[in-house]
Amino acid sequence: MSALKVVEICAGAGGQAVGLERAGFEHALAVELDPNACETLRKNRPEWKVVQGDVADEEVWRPEDYKGVSLLAGGVPCPPFTIAGKQLGATDERDLFAWAVKLAERVQPKALLLENVRGLSANRFSAYRQHVLDTLRDFGYVAEWRLLQASDFGVPQLRPRFVLVALQDEYAEYFHWPEPLPGLAPTVGETLKDLMAANGWEGAEEWAAKADGIAPTIVGGSKKHGGADLGPSRAKAAWEALGVDAWGIANDAPAPGFEPATSKKGERRGGPKLTSRMAARIQGFSDDWEFEGGKTTGYRQIGNAFPPPVAKEVGLSIARALNKKASRRERAEITHDPVYRLLRGRTQALTAEQITALLQKEDVVMGVPDVERHLSHLGRDFNIETVERKQGVPSYLLRDFKAFIGQEGHERHELFKANKAKIS
Template sequence: MASFEVVEICAGAGGQALGLERAGFEHALAVELDGNALNTLKENRPSWKTALGDVADPNTWDPVDYKGVALLAGGVPCPPFTIAGKQLGATDERDLFAWAVELAGVVKPKALLLENVRGLSMPRFSGYRQHVLDRLASLGYVASWKLLQASDYGVPQLRPRFVLVALKEEYAPYFSWPEPVEQVTTVGEALEDMMGAAGWEGAADWAAKANKIGPTIVGGSKKHGGADLGPTRAKRAWAELGVDAMGVANEPPQPGATFKLGPKLTCEMVARIQGWSDEYKWNFVGRKTAMYRQIGNAFPPPVAAAVGKSIMRALQKKGSPAPAVPADHDPIYLNLRKAEGFVTQTQLLRSAGGIEVPELERRIGLLSRDFDVEIDERSTGPAYRLGGFKAFLGQEDHQRHDVFQKNLSSIS
C-alpha cells in the first residue's frame, strides 16, 4: 500500500494529527511553537519527527526537504480572524494563513488542509478569502471552503470551524465534503461515566439535565484568560447544562458532593467534549492551565478524521469524479484585481449588483485593511486601484518578524 505522508504545521497538541492518523496519513513532520503542546505530541507519538519553533523561521525546518508529500495541513493561528478579537487579518503578526498558502507552492503537496475560526468566513474577509482561492488556482490547485460544525461529527459541542481544502487538479474531482453523522452526542451522554468515576451519586441526574450539545470550548491565548470555559455568554450556556464554568476542577465530584450551580469539568472532561475519547485516546502533559489551553485550542480529532478520510479518498481517486463547483467571487475585489488601472465608483456599483454608495465605501474600507487600496478623487467621483496584499507571505523585510519576536512570550 502506498504511503500517504503529511507535514503538519502549527500542530498544537495533536487534535488534527490524531484525526489525520486515523484517516490513514503518516506524519513526516509536525511543527509547533508551544513547548507544552510539543511535549504532548512526543508523549503520545514518540516516533514522530517534530520541530519546535516558529514555523515560518527557516532555522526551525526546511520545507524543501518535504517536497511532494501527500498532504500539507495545519491549524494556523486564529486570533487574526476571531469574531471576539480585533480581526486585524493580514496585519496581525500572528497571521500565517496566507503564508501557509505560499508554503504549498514550495512543498507542492498533493493536497492542502487548513482550518481556522468561523470569523474567517465573514464578509470582513471576503477579499482575503478570494486572494487565497486565486493564489491556489495559480499554483495548480482547486480549492473550496466550508464551515463545519463539530457536533455534526459526533463531538458534543458546536465548535464551528472554517476549513479550506485544496487538491491538485487530477485529484480534485474525487473530493467531497464529509457527510454529518446521524447521531448527535450530548454533553451528558459524553460525560456521565466521568462524572461518576469517583462515586458521585448525582452523575445520572446531572447527565439527564445536560442533554444538549455544549457551547464552543475556548482555549484562550497566553495574552488572556486561564483555565475556565470562556466568556460570559459561554458561561451562561454551560450553566444551563448544570456546569460551573468559572474554572476547571482537578478531579471529578466526590461522593456526597452538592453544588449550587453544578460541578466543574476536569481537563479530562474538557478533552472528551473536544472529541478525545476511548476511540481517540490521548494523554496531555503540563500544568492544568497549559493542558487546558492545549485541549481548548485543538481541532477536534473526529472532525479532522472525517475531513482527512475525504481527502484520502480523493488522493486514491475513489468514487466517481464530479465537476468542480465554481467558487463565489467577491465582485468588488474581482473587478479591482482584474483592472490594469483605476476602477470608477460607478463601475464598481454596477458590478456589485446595485448596492448603494455607503455600502461600497464600507466594503472598500474592509478591503483596505488587508490590501493597499489607492483612491483617486475625481470630479465625477472617486476611483480605486487595488495594490499589494499586506499579509506576511515569507518576505524577509516584513514587519511580522520584529513584532512576532517582541510578542513571542504571549503568542499562542
C-alpha cells in the same frame, strides 16, 4: 489505499493530527510553537518527527525537504479572525493563513488542509478568502471553503470550524466534503457520566440525565488571559444550564457528598466543574491521549484543538480523492468578493461608478455607496491606491496584500519577537 504522508504546521496538541492518523495519513513532520504541545505530541507519538519553533522561521525547518508530500495541513492561529477579537486579519502579527497558502507553492503538496474559526467566513474577510482561492488557482489548485459543525460528526459540542481544502487539478474532481454522520451527537451527560462517577459521586447519574444537550464551544483561550475556565459569560450560562460550573477546571471528578459551589454573592452554581480529561473527551480525544504541562497549559491545548473526529472525516475525503476512489464531480466556482476579483490585476484605476457599472454587467447588483463601503473594507487587508482625477472624483487601484507571506522585511518578524510569549 497507498501510503499518504502529511506535514502538519501549527500542530498544537494533536487534534488534527490524531484525526488525520485515523484517516490513514502518516506524519512526516509536525511543527509547533508551544513547547508543552510539542511534548504532548512526543509523549503520545514518539515515532513522529516533532519540531518546536516558529513555523515561519527558515532555521526551524526546510519546506523544500518535503516537496510533493501528499498533504500539507494545519490549524494556523485564529485570533486574527475571531469574532471576539479585533479581527485585524492580514495586519495581525499572528496571521499565518496567507503564509501557509504561499507555502503550498514551495512544498507543492497534492492537497492542502487549513482550518480556522467561523469568523473567517464573515463578510469582513470576503476579499481575504477570494485572494486565497485565486492565489491557489495560480499555483495549480482547486480550492473550496466550507463551514463544518463538529456536532455533525459525533462531537458533543457546538464547535463550528471554517475549513479550506485545496487539491491539485488531477485530484480535485474526486473530492467530496464529508456528509454529517447519521444520528445526533451524544449529550454532555452521555459523554461524561462515567467520568463524573469515577470518584464515587452519588449524583452522577441524576446529573447526566439533566445534562441532556451538547456543549457550547470549549475555549482554550490565549496566553494573554488568565487561568482555565469555560469561556465568556454566554458560554458560562450555557454550561450552567447543563449543570456545569464553568468558572474553572477541576483537578478531579467530584467526590461522594459533593455539593455545587456558591459564588461570592451566595448564588448556587450549576454543579461540578469539568476536569481536563472531561474537556478532552468533549473535544473528541481518546482517554489515553495525555497532555503535558500544568492544568492551565494542558487545558489551553485541549481548548484550541481541532476535534479529531472532524479532522478524520475531512482526512478520509481527502484520502479518497488522492487515491481517486471517489466518484467524479463538477466543482462550481464560488465568488466570495466580486469587487476584489474585478480589481485584481488591473493596471488602470477605476472610479466607484465604473466599478458599479462593470459589476452590473456580471449581474452583481451593488450601488455606488455599497462599492465605496466595500473599498474601505477592502483596504484593511490590501493596500488601495487612490488616484484623484481632475473632476475631483477618486479612482482606485488594488495594490499589495498586507499579509505576511514570508517577506524578510515584513513587520511581522519584529512584532512576533516582541509578543512571542503571549502567542498561542
